[in-house]
Amino acid sequence: MQTALFILFFIATYCIMEFMAWFTHKYVMHGFLWSLHKDHHKKDHDSWFERNDAFFVFYAVVSISCFLLWKYDIFWAGLPIGIGIFAYGLSYFLVHDIFIHQRFKLFRNANNWYAKGVRRAHKMHHKHLGKEDGECFGMLFVPFKYFKNNK
Template identity: 40%
Template sequence: MLWLWNVLILLATVVVMEIVAALSHKYIMHGWGWGWHLSHHEPHSGKFELNDLYAVVFAGLAIVLIYVGVQGLWPLQWIGAGMTAYGALYFMVHDGLVHQRWPFRYIPRKGYLKRLYMAHRMHHAVRGREGCVSFGFLYAPPLSKLQAALRERHGRKINEDAATDQPDAARKNSRVK
C-alpha cells in the first residue's frame, strides 16, 4: 500500500508545482528576479539563456529532496520525484512546444495544447515585465479572458506578433534578416 502513497505524493507535488511555478513566475521572475528572467523576454541567438538558471535551481532542490528522502525522510524523495516530473513536463511544454527549442516544430491547432501555446504567446505579447498575463505553464485561463485582460491593460500597444501562433524561431529570423 506504500506505493499508492508514493504515487499520490508524486501527483500532488506535480499539481502543487504548477501553483508554485505560476506564483514564482509572477512574483519572483517578474519581480526581484527579473535580472535572470529578462533574457527570456528578449530575442537571443544561443541555445541557452540566463533564465535557464531557474530550472537549475529547481532541479537542485529536487535532487536534494530525493537524496534526503532516500536517506530516511521517506516522503521527501517522492516530493523531489514530483518536482522532477513537473520539470520534465515544463521542458516538453514550455521549452519544446511553446518556444520551439527542440529540433522539430509542432504548432497545435486545437484543444488543450493550443490553449497552452496561445496563452504563453499572449504572456510574451507585452514588452517588459509589467502587465503580462498567464503566468502558469501547464494551466492556461480561457484565451478570451487573457485577450480581454491584455486589451484592458494595453489597448493596441501590445506586441501583436507575440499574440499570434507564429513560433519564436520564425519571429526571430524575420527580425534578424
Template identity: 40%
Template sequence: MFLATVIGMEGFAYAAHRWIMHGPGWFLHASHHTKREGNWELNDLYAAIFAVPSFVLLLGGVQLGWWPGFAWIGAGIAAYGAIYFGFHDIIVHQRIPTRYLPKSSYMKRIVQAHRLHHVVETREGNVSFGFLVAPRPEALKAELKRRGRQGVRAPAGEPLAEK
C-alpha cells in the same frame, strides 16, 4: 504524493513566475522576454535553481534515510520540470526543432496563452503566468487591451499604435 506534487507545482510555478521572475528575479528572467542570441539565456539558470530542491529531496529520501515521502515529492518536482521543459522549451519556444503542431483545444490554448504572455517585453503588464493551466486567449487579449497594451511589442517593422 507524486501526483499531488506534480499538480501542486503548477501553483508554485505560477507564483514564482509572477512574483519572483517578474519581480526581484527579473534580472535573470528579462533575457527570456527578448530575442535570444545563441542557445542559452540567463533565464535558464532558473532550471538549475529549481532543480536543487528536487535533487536534495530525492537524495534524502532514497540515500540518506530521510522520510521516504521526500523521494516521491522530489520525483514530482522533477516530473513537473520535465513536463515544463517539453511544453515550454520544445513545443512553445522550439529550442529543439520539432514538427509538432498543437491539435487539441487544450494544447492550442496553453500555447497561445504563453505566446500572449510573451508579447509583453516589460516586467509589468503581463498576462498568463501559469504553464499547464491557462485562461482563455480571448480573456487574455481583453486584459492586454484594458491595460492599454502596456509593454506590448510592436509587430516587426511597425511602430506601436497610440491609444
C-alpha cells in the same frame, strides 16, 4: 498503504508545482529576479542558453535534495516529492521549451484544442516585453478564455 501514500505525494507535488511555477513566474521572475528572466522576453537571443535557465537549475537542485533526503533515510517522502518535482520540470521543459519556444524542432504540428490554447496564452504573456502588465503566468493550466474559439 505505502504505495497509495507514495502516489498521493507524487500527484500532490506535481499539482503544487504548477502553482509554484505560476507564483515563481509572477512574483520572482517578474519581480526581484527580473534580471535573470528578462532575456527570455527578448525577441532575439545572443545564445541558445538564457539566464532564465537558472530557474530550471534551482528546481533541479530542490528535486535532487529531496532524493538525497530519501536516500539517507532522513525523509521517506523525499522520493515521491523529488519525482513529482522532476516530472513537472520535464513536463515544463517539453511544453514550454520544446513545444512553445521550439528550442528543439519537435511537436511543430501539434494543433489540437489544448495545444492551441497553451500557445495562445503564452503568446499573450510574451506580448509584454517588460516585467509589468504581464498576464497568464501559468504553464499547464491556463485560463479558459485562451481555449475559447479555438478551432
